[in-house]
Amino acid sequence: MAKSSEQINKNRHLKRFHYTVDQAVEKPFNWQQMWRLLEYLKPYSKTYLPGAIIAMLVSTAVRLTVPILIGKVAIDVAISNKDTGMLTNLVILIGVLYLINYIGNIFRIKWVNILGQGVIYDLRKHLFSHVQRLSHRFFDSRSAGSILVRIMNDINSLQELFTNGIINLLMDIISLIGIVVILLVLSPKLALAIMVILPIMFYISTKLRRNIRRAWQNVRIQQSRMNSHLNESIQGIRITQSFSQEKENAAFFNGVNTDYFQSLRMATKKSALFRPFVEMSNAIGTIILITYGAYLIIIGVENGGIAVGEFVTFAFYLGMFWEPISRLGQMYNQLLMAMAASERIFEFLDEQPNVSEKENAYQLTDMKGHIEFENVQFSYDADRIALHEISLDIKQGQTIALVGHTGSGKSTIANLISRFYDPTKGAVKIDGHDLQDVQLDTLRQQISVVLQDTFIFSGTIMENIRFGQPTATDEQVIEAAKVVGADEFIGRLADGYATEVEERGNILSAGERQLLSFARALLADPRILILDEATASIDTETEVKIQNALKRLLNGRTAIIIAHRLSTIRESDTIYVLEQGKVLEYGSHEQLMEHRGEYFGLIKSQFQMLEVM
Template identity: 45%
Template structure:
């Protein structure tokens, strides 16, 4: 997927090819038994449908002239039974293929979601989330009709065309040849439309992606929009995005609507040629029953061809979306277990950075040779100006990104050579953005360790001083909170996230601005609990309020991606360098 914003069109790195069809077939393979059964039923349905015109021919040419009432009754009953058989087959086909189609969509959506779980932070950092969401939901849903009806009907229609041609040639070879004149005419018209339709549906999927991305972004940023009274501007942009989608949709639909009239006109022309040939050329040996039956077969011949035209429209639309789906599915995780990765054993928390270099973009190095050591149980604070690389360092400890050079060791193990699960499973992380899932407060805290008891959850909440405010809610820990915890204050969300991280009982604890939204009084209470909790754990703390890190065992002052100073608070104050200046400036501001 191209890196862009909601108003930039995506471009496919590769066009559609038969490989996509083969991959779609791989998803259909586990369900071949019911699919083949439905195809067999549709073939029987086509055969039953073709009996109707032949029964009419017999009635008109033989039974009615002979006044054979018994034969007419038998023919009528046979005709009715064929209709009942067709109805029964259609009912069972719809039920079976509807279930099969949805099962295939579940499998595809699952594979997409699994791959999304593996993709690194860099993937989400550079892409509108709405453009990712549209692939998992809208584009997958667009395949429903293709999988539930398209392929089964395709086989049935092809068989019906072949069988109808057999019936026509059996009835009259001359008229059968006349009825085929329209086929090359149709192909010469339809082939040029193929490229135009594909481009139109690719553009449609792109504009739909843009619209979805903007709606998602607008919902997430609604508080900011209303706070700055920018609703009119937001609506103007939305109108523009929707208009572009509407124009793309109209362009695709116009091309789709060309298919049916073209096929209908060619079919009508063919029927007219058959009538003309029967009445003016082959009139001497063409009976009324034969003509009526043959014209019915001609319409039945062009009916499946029209269905194939509709299927063509469906597959053009589906394949335009399928290209996007497989593009996301093929996105390779850049952070993954190496081939010979081993399980990281139970750690003590000894962390070493050895000349680590890192860049989000190749031409802009963020960390320029970082080296330090954190011994088990040490509390390490990382401070420095905004954009100096503090958060990047703690993200690298959890290996959310791959480093460009150097090594990061935990208890002597290179973290690039151990499994991600065994690495991250021994860490507790509280990011600056405290994300709250929809559900109860109890469930949100238990996310840190899914097998934790209620008592353990409550104890963790008490340690971080979240228990008291939780109990002020009517349902306490069973209080339901919305996505992102909208009914909670920012400070309350941070405390819940803190309890979640602490519940994991990690050997390495990472706190990125963990107390930035907590008032000073609450912070004092929280610090009391943390002093006990952090004993025996290696912790990395980033905090702009330097008063919270004075008691750290080691303070690392970083600027422009380099460590300029390292030591205790007293040592760095005595040096009078960058940390001292930062601390003194903040202290003076607080006094003022």
């Protein structure tokens, strides 16, 4: 039987995310992780945090005092003795206390929100800064959408914890302890009778914890998957429309969206079980209070009973007793959500760069550009060796070209020079310095890379060219654009260099984006320039401009050109022909053509293709 479109998309959805890096983790509540989160409160421990705690203590003290004034003093003393003067004073006192409580709550809410927003700001800043320093291997195994979810959604889920949760937790714990102590002092027998339900409540709530926590973990996982798909769909919308796959893509998204919807519904359903249970406990406690409390009133104080005012005080505190318990249940759910999010956040924060600086790494200043590969072997994974003990000696100011079939190791060599990866074996050196001994920033600030698919950031043309050299003047930016021939098309834009380009520069053609990347590289004034198929997306007319620009761009610099076009590489000092991570032959264009080896075959096949075209 033929499979339905819905079933095919469902299977595609399951296969696609079967090996996702975001997996539910079965762990107990991690108190160490909770303390780690609370460390972000330290910058505010001498300002807003003490003020919020003091305001909370004042508010809690008022709430615990008023029921005693109403029951024990107003009813049992003032009303019983018909003392209107005392009753009037009590009313005024209670009014003043409520005013103090109101003012305290205003400052508590204000300071807690400032504190919470500050912590979220610091945490997001820390995570983003850390992710930017991670190695390429980290991004090779994760989608942009899953990273976005952790920086935005997971940190947002901690906002309620820091803006209300922590102070409210302290307030509810103090309130509960205060209420229990007061009830036991007023009438131990009635207090114990009411609280007999607590052990049962504690047992059932404990049973709920594990399921609730796993449910919220699953919500985060499904949300990450949905965001990953959304990011991919938006980036690939042109391909989707080109192949008329809108319906299939929508069906696929429906599967991802359904999984997220079901996980959220299940987590909400499990979390919602706690509050009705608390309300049921409240009802049982009220029944006990009315039944046993009425009995204690009837037998009288002289026989071990209670007065009417004490009963009223108990009623007040009973209402106050279940309220913080209910909030603590909600707070626990909030903590579970926070733990699910913080696990994912700290997973990224604990990720260490595969390419890291040594503690004694030194600055590589005044780079000359002499590059050496000494028996370099490199593997992206254990099953695939990308380079087999490559040895290269690229002199200062030389232009060398790397040619070969896809997967031969050309881009890997470029990545090792910029130290985006470290060799598995051997050493990469610049000016005699092993790259693993130098500071990354001082290395990469003197290397410019121009890729085939150049990235244009949201902002103006001027800002994009200035990206690699933020201190450059407008005149320097314009001069760089003129040198590479970009000034001509920029002048035709409505706002010239002030023209706003959207993400990835979609308003520009591929050739125009490439010209901007050349201008960006030139303005950075690197000692080493790497062109990785940089002219592959450029038409013949633009290529002529680029060839003229390259003479200026390459002058006095060491250059590594990865390209297939003969016009781009024939002027190189040395051409290296690679195949499956090995150097098959090298020499100048003329030498390799005379040799009639692999390079000769590549050039011949290129000319044959041109003749066919």
